[in-house]
Amino acid sequence: MHEPMLALENIRLVYNRGRADEVTALDHLDLALDPGEFVTVVGSNGAGKSSTVQIISGAQRPTKGRVRVKGRDVTAWPDYRRASMVARVFDDPRVGSAPDLSIEDNLALAMSRGRRRTLRFSTNATRRNRMRDELSRLGLGLEDRLHDPMGLLSAGQRQSITMIMAGLATPDVLLLDEHLAALDPATAARVLELTADLVAEMGCTTLMITHNMEHALRLGSRMLVMSRGRVIADVPQARKQHMEAAHVVDLMVGAGDELTDRILIPELQTEGAM
Amino acid sequence: MIDNVLIDTLVTGLPLVPLVLGIYLVLNIREDFDMTVEGSFALGGAATAVGLTGGLNPWMALAIGAAAGSIAGLVTSQLNLILRIPLLMAGLVMNMALFTVTLRIMGMPTMSTAGMETIFSPFVSSPGREADVAMSIVLAAIVSVVLIVFALFLRTEIGLSLRASGRNSRMVRSNGVNDNGLLILSLMVSNGLSAFGGGLMIQMQGFADVNMGTGMFIAGVGAVLLGVLLLRPTGSRVIRIVLAVVVGALIYRLILVSALRFGLPAGDLKGITALTLVLAVAAQGYLAPALARYRVRLSRKREPAPAPPTPIPTPSKETVDA
Ligand SMILES: Nc1ncnc2c1ncn2[C@@H]1O[C@H](COP(=O)(O)OP(=O)(O)OP(=O)(O)O)[C@@H](O)[C@H]1O
Numbered sequence: 001m002h003e004p005m006l007a008l009e010n011i012r013l014v015y016n017r018g019r020a021d022e023v024t025a026l027d028h029l030d031l032a033l034d035p036g037e038f039v040t041v042v043g044s045n046g047a048g049k050s051s052t053v054q055i056i057s058g059a060q061r062p063t064k065g066r067v068r069v070k071g072r073d074v075t076a077w078p079d080y081r082r083a084s085m086v087a088r089v090f091d092d093p094r095v096g097s098a099p100d101l102s103i104e105d106n107l108a109l110a111m112s113r114g115r116r117r118t119l120r121f122s123t124n125a126t127r128r129n130r131m132r133d134e135l136s137r138l139g140l141g142l143e144d145r146l147h148d149p150m151g152l153l154s155a156g157q158r159q160s161i162t163m164i165m166a167g168l169a170t171p172d173v174l175l176l177d178e179h180l181a182a183l184d185p186a187t188a189a190r191v192l193e194l195t196a197d198l199v200a201e202m203g204c205t206t207l208m209i210t211h212n213m214e215h216a217l218r219l220g221s222r223m224l225v226m227s228r229g230r231v232i233a234d235v236p237q238a239r240k241q242h243m244e245a246a247h248v249v250d251l252m253v254g255a256g257d258e259l260t261d262r263i264l265i266p267e268l269q270t271e272g273a274m
Numbered sequence: 275m276i277d278n279v280l281i282d283t284l285v286t287g288l289p290l291v292p293l294v295l296g297i298y299l300v301l302n303i304r305e306d307f308d309m310t311v312e313g314s315f316a317l318g319g320a321a322t323a324v325g326l327t328g329g330l331n332p333w334m335a336l337a338i339g340a341a342a343g344s345i346a347g348l349v350t351s352q353l354n355l356i357l358r359i360p361l362l363m364a365g366l367v368m369n370m371a372l373f374t375v376t377l378r379i380m381g382m383p384t385m386s387t388a389g390m391e392t393i394f395s396p397f398v399s400s401p402g403r404e405a406d407v408a409m410s411i412v413l414a415a416i417v418s419v420v421l422i423v424f425a426l427f428l429r430t431e432i433g434l435s436l437r438a439s440g441r442n443s444r445m446v447r448s449n450g451v452n453d454n455g456l457l458i459l460s461l462m463v464s465n466g467l468s469a470f471g472g473g474l475m476i477q478m479q480g481f482a483d484v485n486m487g488t489g490m491f492i493a494g495v496g497a498v499l500l501g502v503l504l505l506r507p508t509g510s511r512v513i514r515i516v517l518a519v520v521v522g523a524l525i526y527r528l529i530l531v532s533a534l535r536f537g538l539p540a541g542d543l544k545g546i547t548a549l550t551l552v553l554a555v556a557a558q559g560y561l562a563p564a565l566a567r568y569r570v571r572l573s574r575k576r577e578p579a580p581a582p583p584t585p586i587p588t589p590s591k592e593t594v595d596a
Pocket residue numbers: 015016023024025043044045046047048049050051052
């Protein structure tokens with residue numbers, strides 16, 4: 001038997017335990033992802049998608065259960081320790097980058113991810129060449145603006161760079177939490193393309209959360225539907241290929257979830273994302 | 275008259291530069307408040323004075339003073355991390371505790387080091403104008419080394435993590451850096467610098483005083499604000515950061531020295547400090563947008579036409595700090 005790359009075992013996560021506003025975000029959550037698997041995750045608001053990402057990245061400790069990466073029990077590891085294996089792209093590009101630092105410094109910080117920081121200079125000629133190469137694939141001309149502060153860039157440019165940053169020190173597991181949510185459709189399409197390219201290139205196990213049903217069905221090799229802290233449907237590639245967005249929505253409604261306008265199905269989209 | 279003012283500014287202002295640098299590190303880079311620096315300034319001065327009195331090499335005495343300050347910073351960081359006391363409160367408490375520690379170390383409130391061998395002894399024969407000039411040259415050399423080492427440090431991987439951590443600790447953590455480690459490091463460096471400044475100060479003035487740190491935090495904040503206002507450093511402009519510190523510290527001293535020279539009594543200095551601080555903060559609000567507009571125009575002019583130039587091989591060009 002081969003080892004899954006990532007395993008969540010009987011995870012329970014309770015926020016504000018023992019207080020009046022106690023919330024059970026995840027309950028009896030089991031999940032095993034194989035090496036190189038690209039999984040999309042959908043589910044209505046509050047289903048526990050972001051909580052799952054927090055549990056995997058180590059930003060939250062589960063109330064109960066175990067987290068394993070490459071077979072190692074990392075449940076007690078803080079997020080910065082897991083960063084050698086797990087990379088994460090936030091929904092808000094401002095969280096994933098430092099606005100007052102230059103593009104170069106942002107990339108340099110990500111290049112050393114998961115390695116012990118030393119008193120070596122953070123940037124040298126070799127690193128800078130690599131940065132230019134990686135940035136030039138975006139086709140945004142950013143490779144000539146290494147010294148510009150990140151804060152000067154548009155949301156799309158910043159999110160493109162945080163995608164690049166996530167891939168600089170090749171991670172074993174890549175977590176994308178609605179990383180296209182803040183972008184306009186055209187930019188989102190471009191960053192999605194970049195995502196697919198990077199994931200294919202690195203071959204890392206990827207978990208992509210999205211509210212866009214079309215993205216969820218078109219990308220990846222497996223789709224999870226979450227509701228009330230659990231996985232209610234685990235759709236393999238063979239079924240996913242022929243699935244309609246409306247069917248996924250039915251699954252969510254069947255679970256008793258209310259739909260919001262954040263869940264995009266192709267028929268309802270005015271500006272086609274693709 | 276004018277050159278007297280300048281020499282006085284240098285002699286009394288340069289020993290403050292390490293302190294202001296330490297305050298900049300915590301206040302602007304980490305975006306936090308640490309009042310321990312007041313206590314460690316006096317502590318560093320006292321430890322250095324005791325070292326000198328004990329016949330220690332004056333450089334060694336300085337190093338011991340700086341180490342004492344770093345330990346104070348370490349304690350403050352642990353109060354915050356282990357006992358979960360907010361940093362501002364931890365600093366206030368430490369500042370108070372350090373008063374007693376400093377008094378104990380010296381065994382008296384004021385300790386004279388007049389006539390003892392100091393770092394200035396090889397360059398200064400008899401007190402007077404020439405001695406002041408010689409001292410300011412020695413101080414300028416020491417401070418330059420400190421600033422250069424600090425700027426180089428900020429360019430290292432650890433220094434870069436530090437620069438990113440103040441604004442965006444989540445990003446720093448998700449890139450694999452232990453943020454608590456950075457807090458400890460920044461407080462140790464900042465208080466070590468402050469204590470080093472105290473050591474320079476007592477060797478320059480010839481005595482240590484248990485109260486010599488009082489008011490230094492707010493004075494340092496004033497200096498930082500002045501420097502930031504004039505040089506507008508950003509996280510990646512490391513050279514600007516150290517320039518802002520030295521310019522801010524010296525202009526702050528210049529204002530006070532001028533006030534004294536114009537015949538204001540020493541008791542008015544606190545009022546002047548307060549006024550400087552208020553004006554600096556107000557100027558941040560009112561002048562900054564105007565200055566920013568000016569800078570944008572400047573940078574537009576500098577920028578080449580939209581067409582990106584072919585990448586020029588620039589192996590040695592570190593940054594475009596100007
Ligand atoms: N920090 C927190 N403190 C308290 N409750 C929280 C916290 N974060 C999330 N929750 C709650 O946990 C539940 C799951 O939230 P989560 O953010 O994981 O949902 P989600 O699937 O990502 O939803 P969305 O689509 O809105 O992003 C929700 O009921 C939410 O209110």
